[in-house]
Amino acid sequence: MARLTIKGISKSFGATSAVRDVFLDVEDGELVCLLGPSGSGKSTLLRMIGGFEEPTAGNILIDSKDVTSMPPEKRPTGMVFQSHALWTHMDVFNNVAFGLKLRRLPKADIRERVEQALVLVGLADYAKRMTTQLSGGQQQRVALARSLVLEPKILLLDEPFASLDQHLRERLREEVRDIQQRLGITTLFVTHGQDEALALADRIVVMRDGCTEQIAPPDRIYRQPETEFVAGFIGSMNFVRTTVRGGVSQHAAFALSVPVADGEVVLAVRPEALSLVAANGMGGGIVHRSIDFGTHKIVEVDLADGARVKAMTSSNSAWAKGASVEPVASAFRAFRDNRLVHESGAIAARQNDRVFGHA
Structure with a gap:
């Protein structure tokens, strides 16, 4: 498990500031939601944590180790994207096994870890299915398994349920929360849906225009909003x-x-x-x-x-x-x-x- 520390992170694209001077500590095993409207900087912040964007300023530490300049494949993080990003020419097993093969693990170890990951996300019987034969919810489970099989210290979820219908979204977020709690994995979850944040998070980071408006547990965010923006955005x-x-x-x-x-x-x-x-x-x-x-x-x-x-x-x-x-x-x-x-x-x-x- 791991502790994440963000110190004064900023990101600019030319003259536009996407993220401005964000400080955040995420405790071991905690699930934190980054919540805000489109353009608030939440996905950019998540991508910087995962190494997919380079910060303009500030530092990112995982278990006190500075990973700010470390490439994504070297970081102890796993990222699940909204688009699933699955390989359509591979079956489920090989999609999940891909990262392990890059690490050149023994075939027996790969098979064992893939099978465990598929059981964890409820797809034990789908290993030989092509990803094009799966529903949207099943594809998202494959994407989650592909990240979890690498045993990351920190799991990053970038609006993974945004393209799914309401009932499926609710069911999958409950499953993700159960998996996160069973594994005790430190998790950051980006969403613009207040219901997802309130249902999932140990703490919520409400973002606006690249800055944090309030960081607090869900009940406090709801009952004690510190700004007019937070009061109107939640509930x-x-x-x-x-x-x-x-x-x-x-x-x-x-x-x-x-x-x-x-x-x-x-x-x-x-x-x-x-x-x-x-x-x-x-x-x-x-x-x-x-x-x-x-x-x-x-x-x-x-x-x-x-x-x-x-x-x-x-x-x-x-x-x-x-x-x-x-x-x-x-x-x-x-x-x-x-x-x-x-x-x-x-x-x-x-x-x-x-x-x-x-x-």
Whole structure:
């Protein structure tokens, strides 16, 4: 097993900075997700760790050994790409065995290790199949086996499930997590899917414009986002722009105590931290629609200023379209210039994973 240390890594392509001054320690056996939108630098960072891109500045250490200038084939890393990158003229066995043959291992050792790797990824009976005869999920398992058979100290996964359908993606990510935990292998996983990061990671690195916005365990990222960007990127979040005067929000529907300097702030409220009561005065909103997810409902409410917020309610709630309601926030965070300036209340544990991904 191995520990990964990234010290001030940067990467520029001409005048464009893809990654800027990233510091990260990944502990032995830890699974860390690099999460961010397209162009955030997460794949470039992963490729630098694997040796496929040369850093402009900084150092990469594996078990305290500097591997920054070491070529990919010399590093104790294994990389699984989104495209699978399998050889179509070879069967499954030879695809998985390819790296071992380059190392000139004895044939008996190669066979034993390949067979063990195929059992590990659930393809023990597919050794003689051509890769063109496999489904997308099976091809991804072959790509994973090809990396694991080399017994890398660090496994690098670059959006390996992006091309698969939702159900297959969910099943494979659970299998990968089980394999990672059984082997205890240090792993970095690149994704732009928040649900994958929340389901897989011990810690999440949220990236934006080549920089790290926040590094923390999933629950902390969800409940305690440190920037407005992270608050909006992870899970479903209501944002309400308001002006603070004398420590009180001037928004008609969110007249909350916000003890910060006067000026504009953005209030961030999770749907599960927002409840609804029947309106008995001005400043509320009108129910736009109610969406039933079986275990709960999401009620969308149009406010007087044109904003729309979402509240998570019980499955037996009966808010009708057009009803006048008042939103009540039990917890919120206030941001100014993307930075957290105030927090109030505690955001409860998520009630159902399906709250993630709601538009």
